[in-house]
Amino acid sequence: MTSVAHRWAGQGVAPGAAVAGSWRADRPVPAGAVHIGPAEVEEAFAAVAADLDRVADRVRAQGREAAADIVAVGALIAADPDLVDSAKQAAGGDQPLPAVREAVESYATVLDLLPDDALRQRAADVRQVGRRVLERLAYPGGGRDAPADRFVLVAAELGPADLIEHLGGGLVGAVAVRGGANSHAAIVARSVGLPLVMGVDPEVLDLPDATDLLVDADAGAVVAEPSPAEVARTEVASAREVERRGRLAAERGLPHVTADDQPFGLYANVSSDVEVRLALDSGAIGSGLVRTELQFMEADRWPSEADHRRVLAPLLAEAAGRPVTVRLLDFANDKIPPFLTPPAGLPVLLANPSAVTAQVRAIVDLGRDVGLRIMVPMVSSPDQLAPVRAAVEAAAVSFGVPAPPVGAMVETIAAVREIEALCQVVDFVSIGSNDLTSEVLDLNRVDPRARTELAAHPRVLSLIGRVVEAAVAAGLPPLTVCGDAGSHPTTLPLLLGAGVRSVSVAVARIDETRWRLRRLDTEQCRALFTHALRLGGAGEVAELVDERIEVTMP
Amino acid sequence: MPQSSEDSDALAERVVVLPKALHARPAGQLARLAGRHKETTIQLVAGEKKANARGVLAVMAMGAVAGTEVTVTVTGPDADAVADEAAGILTAAEG
Numbered sequence: 001m002t003s004v005a006h007r008w009a010g011q012g013v014a015p016g017a018a019v020a021g022s023w024r025a026d027r028p029v030p031a032g033a034v035h036i037g038p039a040e041v042e043e044a045f046a047a048v049a050a051d052l053d054r055v056a057d058r059v060r061a062q063g064r065e066a067a068a069d070i071v072a073v074g075a076l077i078a079a080d081p082d083l084v085d086s087a088k089q090a091a092g093g094d095q096p097l098p099a100v101r102e103a104v105e106s107y108a109t110v111l112d113l114l115p116d117d118a119l120r121q122r123a124a125d126v127r128q129v130g131r132r133v134l135e136r137l138a139y140p141g142g143g144r145d146a147p148a149d150r151f152v153l154v155a156a157e158l159g160p161a162d163l164i165e166h167l168g169g170g171l172v173g174a175v176a177v178r179g180g181a182n183s184h185a186a187i188v189a190r191s192v193g194l195p196l197v198m199g200v201d202p203e204v205l206d207l208p209d210a211t212d213l214l215v216d217a218d219a220g221a222v223v224a225e226p227s228p229a230e231v232a233r234t235e236v237a238s239a240r241e242v243e244r245r246g247r248l249a250a251e252r253g254l255p256h257v258t259a260d261d262q263p264f265g266l267y268a269n270v271s272s273d274v275e276v277r278l279a280l281d282s283g284a285i286g287s288g289l290v291r292t293e294l295q296f297m298e299a300d301r302w303p304s305e306a307d308h309r310r311v312l313a314p315l316l317a318e319a320a321g322r323p324v325t326v327r328l329l330d331f332a333n334d335k336i337p338p339f340l341t342p343p344a345g346l347p348v349l350l351a352n353p354s355a356v357t358a359q360v361r362a363i364v365d366l367g368r369d370v371g372l373r374i375m376v377p378m379v380s381s382p383d384q385l386a387p388v389r390a391a392v393e394a395a396a397v398s399f400g401v402p403a404p405p406v407g408a409m410v411e412t413i414a415a416v417r418e419i420e421a422l423c424q425v426v427d428f429v430s431i432g433s434n435d436l437t438s439e440v441l442d443l444n445r446v447d448p449r450a451r452t453e454l455a456a457h458p459r460v461l462s463l464i465g466r467v468v469e470a471a472v473a474a475g476l477p478p479l480t481v482c483g484d485a486g487s488h489p490t491t492l493p494l495l496l497g498a499g500v501r502s503v504s505v506a507v508a509r510i511d512e513t514r515w516r517l518r519r520l521d522t523e524q525c526r527a528l529f530t531h532a533l534r535l536g537g538a539g540e541v542a543e544l545v546d547e548r549i550e551v552t553m554p
Numbered sequence: 555m556p557q558s559s560e561d562s563d564a565l566a567e568r569v570v571v572l573p574k575a576l577h578a579r580p581a582g583q584l585a586r587l588a589g590r591h592k593e594t595t596i597q598l599v600a601g602e603k604k605a606n607a608r609g610v611l612a613v614m615a616m617g618a619v620a621g622t623e624v625t626v627t628v629t630g631p632d633a634d635a636v637a638d639e640a641a642g643i644l645t646a647a648e649g
Contacts (some may be wrong), residue, residue, distance in 0.1 A: 073578045076585050076610040081609055107611055114617040118577050122614060136606075317574060369574065 010200035012217030013181040014508075015191035016241050018173035019234045020150040022213040024205065025162055026131065029097065029138040036096045036137050038088035044136040045087065048129060049078035049378045051145075055165045057060070057459060059091040060116065064281055066169075067164040071123070074161065078129045084407040087133070104130030115306075118273065118314035122422055146170065155205060156195075158185040160274050166216045169194055172238065173215035175222050177202050177375060183272045186374050191278040193245045197222050213411030241334045247554035248511035251518065252283035258496070264448045266514055267323070269482055271295070273314035279507045283514065286322035286371065288430065288504025292359065293329045302355035303329070308362035316366045323371035325430065325480070325504075326363050327409060328356070328388065330377035333435070333444075346378045356391050364395040364404065372404040375430060380414035382421045387491040389425075409482070411435035423474035430504075431467055433483030436460060455485035456494055456545070457538040461529065468499040480504050487513045490542045493520055493549045497529025512553070519551045564633035568626045568641040575620055576644070581613040583643045587636065594630030596640055607640065 052075035060068035063439040083104065088100035104126060145288065146153075146166055153174040155162065163174060163185055179185060179198040189196035195217040207213070207224055211262050214226040214234055223230065256264050267288030268279030275279065276287065295311045296303050303311075316324065333346040340348060349355060363374060376388050396403035408415065408422055411432030415422060423429065437455045438444065438465065454460070464481075471479045478501045485491035488502030492513070495503065505513050509523060528548050532541045588596050588608035596607035600622050605612035618624060624644055628637040 069579065073582055073610070079585075079589075079608045081613045082609045109617050111611070114576060114615070116577075116617055116619065118575065119614050119617060122558045122578055126611065312576075313575060317577060319572075 003152070006203070008201045008204055010175070010197040010222055011180065012220040012221055013179075013183075013186040013198050014117045014194055014196040015217050016173070016193060016195035016238060017214070017216040017218060017234045018152065018195050018238045019030045019212065019214040019231050020152050020172050021210040022146060022154050022207050023147055023151040023209050024174075024222075025146075025153050025155040025158070027209075029131075029134045036091060037527075038091050040131070040157050041088045041091040041096075041100060044133045045078050045084045047136055048132045049471060051074045051132070052078060052129075052165070053168075054452045055193065056548050057222075058166060059164065062167070062169065064164075067167065067277070067281065070161055070277075074125050074129055075124075076128055076134070078327055083126075083129075088208050095369070097137060100137070101130060101134060109471075115310075116313065117310040118317065123313070124163065128159065128161060129491070135374070137352045147210070152215055154207065154213070156184075156205060160188045162186040163188050163192070163194060163196075168277045169192075172215075175200050175204055175213070175215055184272065187272065187275055187507065191275075192504075193241065193446060193508075200419060208348050245511070248515050249282070251514055252511070253519065254514075256285075256517070258512070258517055259519055260523060262290060262522045264496075264517050265478065265480065266510060266517070267325075267482075267502065268507050268510060269479060269504050269505035270315070270468065270507065273318040274509050276315055276318040279510060280322070282507065282510040284507075284510050285426075287319060287324045288480040288502070289375070290324060290326040291330070292327060293331055296329070296331075297337050300354060302339075302352055303358065304418060305362050306356040308359050309366060312362055312366050316370055320369040323373070325373040325375050325407070326366065326367065327375045327377050329361055331356070334376055342520050346376065346380070346384060350384060350387055353387065353391070360388070360391040361395045361398070364392060364401060364481065365399045367404065368399075368401055373428060374404055375405060375407050375409050375428075376437070377432070378411060379408040379422065380412045380522075382418055382425045385422075385425045404456055404464075411439075413439055413463070415501070416467055419470040423476055426476070428477050429467065429471050429479050431461075431464060431479060431481045431483070431500075433464070433481055433485035435483075436463065437485070446548070452484040452488045453542055454538045455483070455488070456532070456541040458535050458541060461494055461498065461541070462533055464495065464500070465498045465529070465533070472499065478502050487518065489546045489551070492516055493525045493545055494529050494541070495521055496522055497525035497527070497532075499526075515553065516551050522551070524548070555596060556562050560621045560630060564630065566628045566633040566637035568628075568637045570624050570641050570644045571627065572618055572620055572622045573645060574614060576613065576618040576622070576624075578610070578614060580643050580646070584613055585610040587639055587643065593629070594628060594632060594636050596636060598627075599625045599627070604640045628632060 056068045056072040073497045085098045087103045091100050108123040108126040150170045150172050157178045158176045197217050202545045214223040245350040254515050268284040269289040270276050270287045271291040271294045281365050376539040393403050403429035407426045409426035409430050409432045435453045437460050440460050480502040481500050482504040487509035489507040537542050580618040599604045599619045603616040626640045
């Protein structure tokens with residue numbers, strides 16, 4: 001083979017590095033003169049259904065129930081008698097492959113046009129089934145099965161199912177031309193520890209299959225035909241990482257108690273149904289923070305009730321039976337859509353009562369099957385709760401359901417100053433450590449200096465301690481810290497020391513957060529926290545934590 | 555499959571109100587149920603939309619949301635038991 005030594009830059013959206021032969025997931029199917037008829041089409045659908053069933057069984061055997069369900073839906077679609085009949089009929093003509101493709105597309109389009117987001121997403125599953133059927137027809141001899149050996153997946157665009165179906169198989173890394181850190185594929189990749197680089201030059205699609213490909217998501221690089229030294233380095237690092245993740249995941253299902261037997265709560269921050277699924281697979285109890293604004297970052301007006309329903313329905317359906325805290329739209333700081341002008345935030349939301357009503361109605365109605373709580377972001381004064389509570393109560397009456405608890409996200413200095421009064425008008429409080437830290441230390445959230453470990457600054461810690469005390473004094477339920485501090489090695493022991501017993505963290509951090517919490521001693525953390533309050537800065541506190549707390553990680 | 559002549563003419567009907575939207579999971583469970591009872595036909599009707607439960611796409615394409623009234627008509631062997639099971643899938647709170 002000719003040398004294709006190439007190096008491309010991209011965005012590493014899921015950390016890690018791996019090297020293996022490439023395999024293009026979406027190689028265009030030649031439309032040429034393939035001789036097929038209805039019998040071959042029927043056979044191809046049956047084979048694809050059997051393939052997907054096998055994948056689903058394998059994924060289920062690995063304990064990934066939710067992922068298995070996603071793949072199993074694909075198998076049922078491939079076995080759908082209407083779809084198969086329509087494709088068989090189409091295959092009777094001169095150009096069977098394009099005709100079959102069109103037949104599949106017409107089914108996908110029907111789902112595309114439904115006013116339900118969860119069902120619209122199934123359209124992508126129909127297309128994926130169609131792609132597999134066409135590949136099977138176009139490449140006689142069993143279609144294009146993924147390599148049995150280790151491989152790096154390459155595609156123009158990746159869906160979550162593209163990754164899930166190869167989990168536990170030979171998939172060690174992935175590269176995509178389109179997509180970014182918030183795509184579902186990126187979320188899946190982070191949660192399962194699969195290195196993924198996106199935004200790579202389309203040239204990468206032209207590589208022949210089985211080209212040696214190195215994916216270094218930490219460096220944001222993709223290298224074709226890397227040097228032996230690069231390969232060796234990457235393989236050592238990636239083997240170590242796989243083992244580390246396996247040991248962290250092995251503690252799923254163990255009791256959520258600290259080293260001294262204090263129970264703790266472990267929740268996930270989520271913004272999509274895929275994240276909910278992955279979070280529950282990872283052993284989170286539920287969600288301590290559902291972000292509702294991310295889907296509306298390009299909105300040109302306040303989202304309507306129907307808009308909110310579309311976004312929330314699949315997510316809340318996935319979380320059925322679990323505790324879920326839904327946060328109202330948090331259009332502030334780095335998250336301001338074009339129709340608002342900075343600083344936006346809670347005052348602007350409250351100045352638009354119909355926007356509050358629209359969202360609250362969607363949440364209350366769709367949240368019947370979950371342990372629902374509604375959280376108000378960026379609260380700066382106790383009187384901001386009354387209008388939200390009124391909207392929640394009105395929605396509860398109109399849907400004939402009990403009114404869910406309404407609480408405040410404490411993430412401003414102003415809220416901490418009035419924390420005692422605030423605790424009198426809420427049913428619960430949560431702490432947003434990221435914004436609180438930025439404000440206390442006067443950093444912009446997007447400032448690269450706004451690092452998680454700065455929440456260890458004594459000024460931030462003392463505010464957190466004050467909020468915990470006030471919540472306890474007011475008889476509120478145990479508060480949850482929603483922010484990166486809940487999963488950071490330096491800040492997690494300090495939070496425990498401040499009396500925090502519940503954290504909500506990124507889906508990818510659930511396993512390691514549980515590992516740490518199960519090894520921390522609350523009494524020891526309490527002493528650490530008291531000592532830290534007397535220190536001069538975040539750096540000194542970090543040194544103290546290093547010295548006093550030892551949690552051996554795998 | 556054991557089959558008696560009076561059974562194969564059996565007909566059973568159930569009317570249910572969906573507690574939640576008819577998404578992929580219940581649609582898949584219905585398709586599997588239909589697959590286990592090949593001699594039996596399970597027909598769903600919601601308003602003007604109809605679907606044979608053996609087709610997961612047709613069932614999803616009904617786009618039935620929470621609160622929709624769905625009539626399940628089952629004909630063939632074990633009609634009563636199959637109708638109960640189908641109604642159970644449609645009214646399950648979880649899944």
